Amino acid sequence: MSENSNINNWYGMSEHAIISELASFVKETRLKKNYTQSELAEKAGVHRITLSEFEQGKRGSLTTFIQILRALGELELLDVFKIRTSVSPLIMARLEAKKRKRASKTRSKESSKKSKKI
Numbered sequence: 001m002s003e004n005s006n007i008n009n010w011y012g013m014s015e016h017a018i019i020s021e022l023a024s025f026v027k028e029t030r031l032k033k034n035y036t037q038s039e040l041a042e043k044a045g046v047h048r049i050t051l052s053e054f055e056q057g058k059r060g061s062l063t064t065f066i067q068i069l070r071a072l073g074e075l076e077l078l079d080v081f082k083i084r085t086s087v088s089p090l091i092m093a094r095l096e097a098k099k100r101k102r103a104s105k106t107r108s109k110e111s112s113k114k115s116k117k118i
Helices: 003-008 015-032 037-044 048-055 062-072 075-081 089-098 109-117
Strands: none
Touching (some): 037 048, 037 062, 062 075
C-alpha cells in the first residue's frame, strides 16, 4: 500500500499510528516554517521537551496540539470540525416564497392624500 493511501485510511490505522501521523505533520510543518523546537515551544507556550516528545508521538494532549497549531499558524485545519448547518432546498423555497414580491395595495393616508393633490 502506498504512503498516500495509508494516510487517507484513518479507520485502518491504530491510535498510535494516527498520533504518529499528527506528530510527523507537526515536525514537517515546523521545519518548513524554519522554526527550531525551542522557538516553536516558546511561541506555543509549552516546554521544549513537551514539543520534542509530541513530535516523537510519545506524549501529548489535544490542548498541546492546539497550542502548537496556533503557534504554527495552522488553526484553520480545525475547520473540518465545525458544525455547518445547511438549509434544505425545500425550506429555502418556502423562505423565498414568503418574501414580498410586490408592493402592498394599502397605502398610508398621507401618501394617498399627496397622490390625489397631484
